Amino acid sequence: MKQSKIKNVVLASIAVIAIAALPSCKPKNVSTATSGDAAKKAYVAPGKYDEFYNIVSGGFSGQMSIYGLPSGRLFRVIPVFSVDPEKGYGYSEESKAMLNTSHGFVPWDDLHHISLSETDGVHDGRWAFGNANNTPRIARIDLKTFRTAEIIEIPNSAGNHSSPFITENSEYVVAGTRFSVPMSNGTTDVPINTYKENFKGTVSFINVDKESGKMGIAFQILLPGVDFDLSRAGKGKSHGWFFFSCYNSERANTLLEVNASKFDKDFIMAVNWKKAEEYVKAGKGVKKNVSYAHNTYDEKTHTANSTIEKEVIMLDPKDCPDMVYLMPCPKSPHGCDTDPTGEYIVGSGKLAAVIPVFSFTKMQEAINAKNFEGEYDGLPVLKYDAVLHGEVKKPGLGPLHTEFDANGNAYTSFFVSSEIVKWRLSDLSVLDRVPTYYSVGHLCVPGGPTKKPWGKYVIAYNKITKDRYLPTGPELTQSAQLYDISGDKMQLILDFPTIGEPHYAEAIPAELLSKNSTKIYKIEENQHPYVTKGEKEAKVERKGNEVHVYMTSIRSHFVPDNIEGVKLGDVVYFHVTNLEQDWDVPHGFAVKGANNAELLIMPGETSTLMWKPDRVGVFPFYCTDFCSALHQEMQGYIRISPANSNVPLTFSTGTNQPPIN
Amino acid sequence: MNTKLLMGVIFAASIAISCNPPAAENQQATTTEETQAGGQEAVIDDDSQKDIVKIAVGSADHSTLVAALKQADYVTSLSNAGPFTVFAPTNEAFNKLPAGTVDDLMKPENKAKLQDILEYHVSLGVFKPEMLTDGQTINQANLKNIAISNKDNKIMINNQANIIATIPAANGVIHVIDAVLLPPDK
Numbered sequence: 001m002k003q004s005k006i007k008n009v010v011l012a013s014i015a016v017i018a019i020a021a022l023p024s025c026k027p028k029n030v031s032t033a034t035s036g037d038a039a040k041k042a043y044v045a046p047g048k049y050d051e052f053y054n055i056v057s058g059g060f061s062g063q064m065s066i067y068g069l070p071s072g073r074l075f076r077v078i079p080v081f082s083v084d085p086e087k088g089y090g091y092s093e094e095s096k097a098m099l100n101t102s103h104g105f106v107p108w109d110d111l112h113h114i115s116l117s118e119t120d121g122v123h124d125g126r127w128a129f130g131n132a133n134n135t136p137r138i139a140r141i142d143l144k145t146f147r148t149a150e151i152i153e154i155p156n157s158a159g160n161h162s163s164p165f166i167t168e169n170s171e172y173v174v175a176g177t178r179f180s181v182p183m184s185n186g187t188t189d190v191p192i193n194t195y196k197e198n199f200k201g202t203v204s205f206i207n208v209d210k211e212s213g214k215m216g217i218a219f220q221i222l223l224p225g226v227d228f229d230l231s232r233a234g235k236g237k238s239h240g241w242f243f244f245s246c247y248n249s250e251r252a253n254t255l256l257e258v259n260a261s262k263f264d265k266d267f268i269m270a271v272n273w274k275k276a277e278e279y280v281k282a283g284k285g286v287k288k289n290v291s292y293a294h295n296t297y298d299e300k301t302h303t304a305n306s307t308i309e310k311e312v313i314m315l316d317p318k319d320c321p322d323m324v325y326l327m328p329c330p331k332s333p334h335g336c337d338t339d340p341t342g343e344y345i346v347g348s349g350k351l352a353a354v355i356p357v358f359s360f361t362k363m364q365e366a367i368n369a370k371n372f373e374g375e376y377d378g379l380p381v382l383k384y385d386a387v388l389h390g391e392v393k394k395p396g397l398g399p400l401h402t403e404f405d406a407n408g409n410a411y412t413s414f415f416v417s418s419e420i421v422k423w424r425l426s427d428l429s430v431l432d433r434v435p436t437y438y439s440v441g442h443l444c445v446p447g448g449p450t451k452k453p454w455g456k457y458v459i460a461y462n463k464i465t466k467d468r469y470l471p472t473g474p475e476l477t478q479s480a481q482l483y484d485i486s487g488d489k490m491q492l493i494l495d496f497p498t499i500g501e502p503h504y505a506e507a508i509p510a511e512l513l514s515k516n517s518t519k520i521y522k523i524e525e526n527q528h529p530y531v532t533k534g535e536k537e538a539k540v541e542r543k544g545n546e547v548h549v550y551m552t553s554i555r556s557h558f559v560p561d562n563i564e565g566v567k568l569g570d571v572v573y574f575h576v577t578n579l580e581q582d583w584d585v586p587h588g589f590a591v592k593g594a595n596n597a598e599l600l601i602m603p604g605e606t607s608t609l610m611w612k613p614d615r616v617g618v619f620p621f622y623c624t625d626f627c628s629a630l631h632q633e634m635q636g637y638i639r640i641s642p643a644n645s646n647v648p649l650t651f652s653t654g655t656n657q658p659p660i661n
Numbered sequence: 662m663n664t665k666l667l668m669g670v671i672f673a674a675s676i677a678i679s680c681n682p683p684a685a686e687n688q689q690a691t692t693t694e695e696t697q698a699g700g701q702e703a704v705i706d707d708d709s710q711k712d713i714v715k716i717a718v719g720s721a722d723h724s725t726l727v728a729a730l731k732q733a734d735y736v737t738s739l740s741n742a743g744p745f746t747v748f749a750p751t752n753e754a755f756n757k758l759p760a761g762t763v764d765d766l767m768k769p770e771n772k773a774k775l776q777d778i779l780e781y782h783v784s785l786g787v788f789k790p791e792m793l794t795d796g797q798t799i800n801q802a803n804l805k806n807i808a809i810s811n812k813d814n815k816i817m818i819n820n821q822a823n824i825i826a827t828i829p830a831a832n833g834v835i836h837v838i839d840a841v842l843l844p845p846d847k
Contacts (some may be wrong), residue, residue: 047755095832112727188839204841257744257786257787258786258788258792261785261786261800262800264800264806265805322754330804331804348784352802353780353802353803354804394773394776397738397780397802398785399734400743415742416738416741416742416743416785417735417737417741418700418701418737418738418741428775435700435737437700438700438701438741439701439741439742442739464742466700466701466704466706467704467706587737
């Protein structure tokens with residue numbers, strides 16, 4: 001009896017294993033071969049444009065990358081928080097200030113999330129924002145030039161993960177602390193095991209100027225020492241609120257893998273930011289002495305400027321009632337996403353096997369009825385059942401993030417079960433599921449976080465690729481996967497590799513950006529202090545031991561291209577102006593032995609390379625960007641003489657200086 | 662025993678046979694549709710440390726558990742990066758259940774129940790034996806708690822299952838237990 005049952009089970013398991021193994025090697029039958037239109041759907045013919053820009057975070061690369069959809073073609077890597085020798089970013093004198101912080105120059109960071117500017121809850125195509133997770137900062141990228149225009153450091157913060165999510169009119173981008181830390185009030189040197197008393201979290205609201213996009217820290221809110229993870233603004237009916245997921249409500253400071261997973265529920269925090277604005281106006285905020293860098297890139301001078309700011313306004317919820325509420329959310333919620341109507345807030349407990357969906361309407365009712373289950377560190381905790389729209393039951397394992405289409409459907413990524421699950425917001429029923437290869441993290445529907453999702457595709461950003469591509473040693477490429485969601489069933493149509501590690505991404509219809517794209521910088525508008533607006537103005541000047549070379553580049557020569565009279569111990573600044581006024585004709589500049597990168601100078605731009613010669617000799621320099629048929633002729637020499645030499649300072653192009661006798 | 666060995670051979674063979682399509686078919690695939698692969702469990706890798714699924718598949722004492730994981734569609738999940746702690750009942754533990762229970766759970770209509778039971782055997786995070794302390798509760802993947810007792814390093818789960826072996830895996834740890842854990846109703 002017992003034996004036969006075992007045998008049955010064993011036999012069953014053989015059958016199951018055999019079946020499970022089959023799909024991986026199922027020969028293509030006629031029907032799949034003929035109905036397979038994936039290649040057609042992802043195909044963008046040579047010379048044709050993609051339908052969407054996909055703006056993808058680079059994770060530990062610190063950069064943002066620009067892809068086309070549906071082709072998955074990579075167009076550009078925008079340097080943001082990490083130096084990029086290819087573009088001279090962080091190496092040229094003009095760009096160094098972009099990476100300045102209160103800690104000095106920081107050459108790297110970890111960019112996790114993208115948000116695109118919105119007007120009335122819809123993409124307006126002006127700016128993309130990105131967060132620095134390690135040394136907390138937010139960057140603004142100008143989508144006309146696809147360059148980093150501004151970086152602001154966030155004080156009283158560590159692990160700026162819950163960022164840079166945006167409100168529906170780009171009133172604010174936010175920054176929430178993943179790592180709570182002792183606040184900078186003079187008592188930061190504390191034992192780590194005093195975490196519960198001394199460590200605090202903050203969320204910062206950074207306002208964005210309607211016209212210029214310029215950022216400023218409007219206020220910070222002082223909060224319990226939990227880990228803030230992700231966030232989304234309310235929209236439509238919930239405009240004026242912001243929702244943040246938080247974990248580690250246990251407030252553990254060691255082995256969080258175990259110690260931050262003890263409680264059944266953590267929280268989604270709801271912040272009434274309109275109320276916060278009132279409190280700031282009413283003077284309820286306390287001015288805190290801090291130090292943070294604010295770096296802006298000036299397109300007229302082609303130069304970044306860094307200033308250190310010294311003050312923020314801090315609101316304490318203890319002095320500001322009705323501003324912050326907590327909603328219990330099962331098991332270390334990660335994603336915290338609001339649907340296009342603003343009614344539903346989807347929490348994703350990353351350790352849970354359900355997806356709780358909260359109702360903004362019910363939350364308002366519960367607040368009005370004071371339907372609280374208690375307090376957490378002085379903050380009112382609403383009753384779970386009172387604010388819950390419902391739970392998606394058994395959707396998969398390890399829900400992380402949710403995006404939306406315009407038809408009332410949600411798409412949730414599941415890390416553990418490696419799949420995307422489509423479900424309906426109204427009745428929480430699961431409609432479809434597709435596997436991802438493998439271990440999907442974030443996902444993106446074009447316009448998915450806005451009031452007006454553009455839909456059509458969902459893109460999975462996967463953490464693990466294992467056998468999906470040709471192997472390249474221990475480290476494999478990160479990967480995105482594109483699914484067509486225009487029908488009832490999701491269909492995988494493309495895998496494409498990504499730079500760094502993609503976390504969140506957004507996608508925007510191509511025409512919203514392409515029509516505004518900058519082609520050249522006008523040379524007559526160039527206000528760089530060392531600009532050379534024509535070859536006749538080219539010169540070399542000595543100021544003490546500094547040698548300033550006012551250089552021009554145009555197809556296919558530098559002026560000057562022979563320089564003498566520079567001495568060991570001098571510091572040479574090559575201020576190179578690209579005189580071209582023609583789209584897609586950058587010139588590069590590099591000099592032998594420079595402990596520096598190249599310059600890559602756009603048409604009409606001026607860029608400066610600093611060089612400290614380390615030996616006597618003659619050193620060639622050349623254009624690094626293949627600019628013309630005579631690119632190989634675009635070169636020059638600089639002579640470095642001993643410190644005590646009497647060689648006069650001369651420069652020339654086309655003639656010898658001094659003339660040959 | 663022979664049957665189990667046979668199963669292992671069949672399983673291994675099915676992987677080996679599986680993935681060498683003729684060149685012509687390969688070409689066809691590129692012009693038509695993506696090749697639908699298995700999940701991470703189908704990744705061929707004999708060099709890395711074995712994950713939880715590979716260890717379970719290789720264990721003659723866990724064929725019932727492996728069959729149940731297949732039926733519940735949890736093979737891909739447990740081949741994931743994890744990290745997991747899996748409390749893995751032996752075949753004998755499943756046999757201790759009332760007659761017909763396992764057969765019943767393996768029916769397609771009972772898949773959700775089977776999933777719930779299996780989720781009750783999985784913790785997210787690596788709990789090594791020395792981290793399982795007397796009186797501790799751990800909230801499992803199905804959101805229900807298990808209770809740990811640890812008397813003189815004799816560890817029991819829910820006062821019912823003994824940890825009889827612990828096996829480290831690439832994506833977590835397996836505690837072999839001698840009874841199936843049944844989630845509380847509420």
